[in-house]
Amino acid sequence: MxxxxxxxxxxxxxxxxxxxxxNGASFPPGYSAESVADSLLEAFDEHGVPGVYNFTSxxxxxxxxxxxxxxxxxxxxxxxxxxxxxxxxxxxxxxAAAYIEDVERNLEVLAPWLDRAPTRYFRYAFDMWGxxxxxxAEVQLHLARKGLTTAPISTWFYDVQFLVAxxxxxxxxxxxxxxxxxxxxxxxxxxxxKDQAAAAREVFGRDPVHIALIHGTPIAGDFYADVLxxxxxxxxxxxxxxxxxxxxxxxxxxPTVNRFFRNSTQKWSEYAGVEVAxxxxxxxxxxxALCPVEGLDDAAVFFPVLETACARLEATFVPTDLDWAPTxxxxxx
Ligand SMILES: [Zn+2]
Numbered sequence: 001m002x003x004x005x006x007x008x009x010x011x012x013x014x015x016x017x018x019x020x021x022x023n024g025a026s027f028p029p030g031y032s033a034e035s036v037a038d039s040l041l042e043a044f045d046e047h048g049v050p051g052v053y054n055f056t057s058x059x060x061x062x063x064x065x066x067x068x069x070x071x072x073x074x075x076x077x078x079x080x081x082x083x084x085x086x087x088x089x090x091x092x093x094x095x096a097a098a099y100i101e102d103v104e105r106n107l108e109v110l111a112p113w114l115d116r117a118p119t120r121y122f123r124y125a126f127d128m129w130g131x132x133x134x135x136x137a138e139v140q141l142h143l144a145r146k147g148l149t150t151a152p153i154s155t156w157f158y159d160v161q162f163l164v165a166x167x168x169x170x171x172x173x174x175x176x177x178x179x180x181x182x183x184x185x186x187x188x189x190x191x192x193x194k195d196q197a198a199a200a201r202e203v204f205g206r207d208p209v210h211i212a213l214i215h216g217t218p219i220a221g222d223f224y225a226d227v228l229x230x231x232x233x234x235x236x237x238x239x240x241x242x243x244x245x246x247x248x249x250x251x252x253x254x255p256t257v258n259r260f261f262r263n264s265t266q267k268w269s270e271y272a273g274v275e276v277a278x279x280x281x282x283x284x285x286x287x288x289a290l291c292p293v294e295g296l297d298d299a300a301v302f303f304p305v306l307e308t309a310c311a312r313l314e315a316t317f318v319p320t321d322l323d324w325a326p327t328x329x330x331x332x333x
Contacts, residue, residue: 002234003234003235004190004193004194004197004231004234004235004236005197005201005207005235007201007206007207008235009235009236009237010193010197010207010210010235010236010237011207011209011210011236011237011239011243011244012155012193012209012210012211012212012231012236012237012238012239012244013209013210013211013212013238013239013240013241013243013244014044014049014052014212014214014228014238015052015053015054015055015082015123015151015153015211015212015213015214015241016040016052016053016054016055016213016214016215016216017054017055017057017084017123017213017214017215017216018055018056018057018084018088018215018216018217019033019036019037019054019056019070019071019074019216020033020056020057020058020060020061020064020067020070020216021033021060021215021216021217022057022059022060022088022302022305022309023059023060023062023063023305023308023309024304024305024308025301025302025305026060027218028167028170028171028218030170030218031218031221033060033064033067033070033216034067034069034070034073035221036216036217036218036220036221037070037073037074037216037221038073038221039220039221039222039224039225040052040214040216040220040221040224041073041074041077041079042225043224043225043228044077044079044228045077046225046228047225047228047229047232047238048238049228049238050078050238050239050240051078051079051080051118051240051241051242052079052080052241053079053080053081053082053117053121053151053241054071054074054079054080054081054082054216055082055083055084055121055122055123055151056071056081056082056083056084056106056110056113057084057085057086057087057088057106057125058086058105058106058109058110059086059087059088059309061109068109071110071113072113074113075113075116075117080113080116080117080118080119081110081113081114081116081117082114082117082120082121082122082123082151083103083106083107083110083114083120083121083122083123083148084106084122084123084125085099085102085103085106085124085125086102086103086105086106086109087102087125087309087312087313088125088126088309089102089125089306089309089310089313089315090124090125090126090128090130090315090318090321091124091125091128091129091130091131091135091136091139092128092130092131092259092318092321093310093313093315093316093317093318093321094310094313094314094315095135095314095315096130096134096135096138096139097138098313098314098315099135099139099313100138100139100142101313102313103122103139103142103143103146107146118242119149119241119242119245120146120147120148120149121148121149121150121151121241122143122148122149122150122151123150123151123152123153124150126261126321126322127152127153127213127261127262127263127264128259128261128321129150129253129257130257130259131257131259132257133257136257149245149251150253151211151241151245151250152211152250152253152254152263152264153211153212153213153263153264154196154200154208154210154211154212154244154249154250154263154264154265155192155193155196155197155200155210155211155212155213155263155265156192156196156212156213156263157188157189157192157193157281158188158192158280158281158284158324159185159189159213159214159215159217159219159220160215160217161280161284161287161288161298161324162181162184162185162188162219162287163215163217163218163219164296164297164298164301164302165177165181165287165288165290165291166178166181166185166218166219166222167218167296168290168291168292168293168296169181169290169291170218171293171296172291172293174291177290177291180290181219181287181290182222182223182226184283184286184287185219185223185226185227186223186226186227186230187283188281188283189227189230189231190227190230190231190234191278191281192278192279192281193210193212193231193234193236194234195276195277195278195279196210196263196265196266196276196279197210197265198277199265199266199269199274199275199276199277200249200265200268200269202269202272202274203249203265203268203269203272203274204249204268208247208248208249208250209239209243209244209246209247209249209250210244210265211241211244211250211264213263214227249264249268250264254267254268254270254271255271256268256270256271258270259318259321260321260323261321261322261323261324266279280323280324284324299319303317303319306319
């Protein structure tokens with residue numbers, strides 16, 4: 001199989017976001033926070049993925065405090081927990097003060113596990129650093145005061161955008177649809193890494209260490225082991241987030257302000273005038289069209305969740321910021 005990079009093995013740190021999913025978009029029948037975490041832990045063990053940081057938004061804990069036991073299992077297995085805000089609202093949508101208060105709530109819930117991590121990491125919700133540099137600076141100062149280092153994402157494959165379609169195939173017992181999703185989830189993970197690594201290589205003139213994202217959802221629990229196997233087949237070497245963060249491509253913030261859903265490779269590429277091919281991937285059009293079920297599409301599932309979370313922070317949800325959405329996918333990126 002062809003390697004991701006012509007320069008040899010590509011180093012990749014795997015990170016997880018949102019192991020408790022989101023209030024209003026929770027685990028479907030047959031799945032739980034525990035079952036998904038156990039599947040992921042098994043996949044990491046099988047493929048030798050070291051020290052995976054779990055960036056944990058904590059609003060679902062308000063209703064399900066017993067889910068915190070998942071974090072004990074996570075840490076006992078040699079992996080780590082990191083901060084990710086409580087309500088999972090973009091800094092674009094809230095004031096800096098409300099965002100900082102939300103970070104504080106998250107830190108309070110996660111304190112016992114953050115204390116056990118070798119490094120105190122934070123990730124912005126949606127990896128959105130804010131639409132206004134003054135707001136970002138205020139939050140960055142607060143994070144520095146709390147000894148938190150912001151870990152970006154350098155590559156993603158829109159894994160959550162496969163989730164609702166997968167749930168549709170589970171609900172309707174569409175086994176053909178499930179096989180299609182599985183194949184395309186894995187293929188998209190590999191091609192997205194290839195495309196985004198190519199852009200990063202053009203920007204930096206070398207392969208930086210990459211930081212991958214996967215969410216703690218049922219589709220990840222079921223198929224991420226396949227993704228890890230495919231990554232390995234394509235010459236990926238799994239490393240720790242600490243190793244990735246020694247790379248300036250990751251520890252220097254891209255010198256751009258962009259309110260849209262962009263990872264750090266996309267932001268660096270925008271600054272350097274480099275095109276990132278097929279990102280978001282066009283296959284999402286087919287994913288969205290697969291196995292239609294009334295009321296089970298991305299907007300119907302996630303937009304009310306985000307409206308409610310925003311209301312709790314007196315923030316304003318701006319759906320067009322999430323420009324993978326079906327309504328926005330038709331346009332040019
Ligand atoms: Zn998240």
